[in-house]
Amino acid sequence: MNVAATTDDTEHDEHTGALAPPGARRRGTGRIAMAVSAFGELLITAGLVLGLFVVYSLWWTNVVADHKADQQGDKVRDHWAAQQDTGPGALDTREGIGFLHVPTMKNGEVLVEKGTSSKVLNDGVAGYYTDPAKATLPMSGKNGNFTLAAHRDGHGAKFHNIDKVRKGDPIVFETKDKWYVYKVYAVLPETSKYNVKVLSSIPEESGKKKAGKYITLTTCTPVFTSRYRYVVWGELERVEQVDSERTPPKELG
Amino acid sequence: MYSFIWRHLPGNAWVKALISLVLVAAVVYVLFQYVFPWAEPLLPFNDVTVDNQ
Numbered sequence: 001m002n003v004a005a006t007t008d009d010t011e012h013d014e015h016t017g018a019l020a021p022p023g024a025r026r027r028g029t030g031r032i033a034m035a036v037s038a039f040g041e042l043l044i045t046a047g048l049v050l051g052l053f054v055v056y057s058l059w060w061t062n063v064v065a066d067h068k069a070d071q072q073g074d075k076v077r078d079h080w081a082a083q084q085d086t087g088p089g090a091l092d093t094r095e096g097i098g099f100l101h102v103p104t105m106k107n108g109e110v111l112v113e114k115g116t117s118s119k120v121l122n123d124g125v126a127g128y129y130t131d132p133a134k135a136t137l138p139m140s141g142k143n144g145n146f147t148l149a150a151h152r153d154g155h156g157a158k159f160h161n162i163d164k165v166r167k168g169d170p171i172v173f174e175t176k177d178k179w180y181v182y183k184v185y186a187v188l189p190e191t192s193k194y195n196v197k198v199l200s201s202i203p204e205e206s207g208k209k210k211a212g213k214y215i216t217l218t219t220c221t222p223v224f225t226s227r228y229r230y231v232v233w234g235e236l237e238r239v240e241q242v243d244s245e246r247t248p249p250k251e252l253g
Numbered sequence: 254m255y256s257f258i259w260r261h262l263p264g265n266a267w268v269k270a271l272i273s274l275v276l277v278a279a280v281v282y283v284l285f286q287y288v289f290p291w292a293e294p295l296l297p298f299n300d301v302t303v304d305n306q
Contacts, residue, residue: 041254042254052285053284053289053292056284056289057298057299060285116301116302118294118299121301131304149302150301151301152299152301153298153299154298155299159301191303192303193302193303193304196303218303219301220299220300220301224298225297225298226297226298226300226301227297229301
């Protein structure tokens, strides 16, 4: 009996003496430590996700958009080549109406498609406005404003270098059978995003009072944000016929 | 959180590391494919047009 009791006691002692107090202490501080480390891990995770979002918006969207734009651009060029024999056919606006070349932006050729919704622009193209003011297409031959928008960052970032464009720089719009050569005559480096007047057929803010054939490029500014809009205006200088080799006008040489 | 996942992955350290890599890749894929494209229009970084709204 005695022996059994001592054994019980020692066992009991061992349990309480050796395990319980450290266990209790571990549980007490352990909970806080665990909560802190879980919170820390959450913060690290959030940081990583935000970092990934930057990678996504500044790199991945460009990869996707450039791929899409190349595909669609090739399709338009193939289409033009196929139409060569049959003469000018109906204008397919869904595929893209032509290519914009702005040598100062050093971005090669930018496919121009209809509309300025993000669905259109996210494919790495420039879109011509249908809303709030409808763009006057240069092919129509009418006076008006050929208004375009494209991304400044991500999704191809086609107008990223718009701030490099100066007065007198050429903007060339290429269609199936014409080169429309515009010359930049005014730049508005910052305006409200509600300033739809910049899209008017006679953009008065650019200093023009008379009707003419204008081109307007809009994008967001400053870079990486959309607080304001950056606007570049050009006026049609001349129209060149596309020759059989598609020799670009001297502005693109 | 991460140590909890690590402890519950099967296999030895190499297998665990491999599964972790696959898991990370899957998470990145889901983020790039679904979460970011959804979140992007909600953030004011990429509006390039002028409009009345």
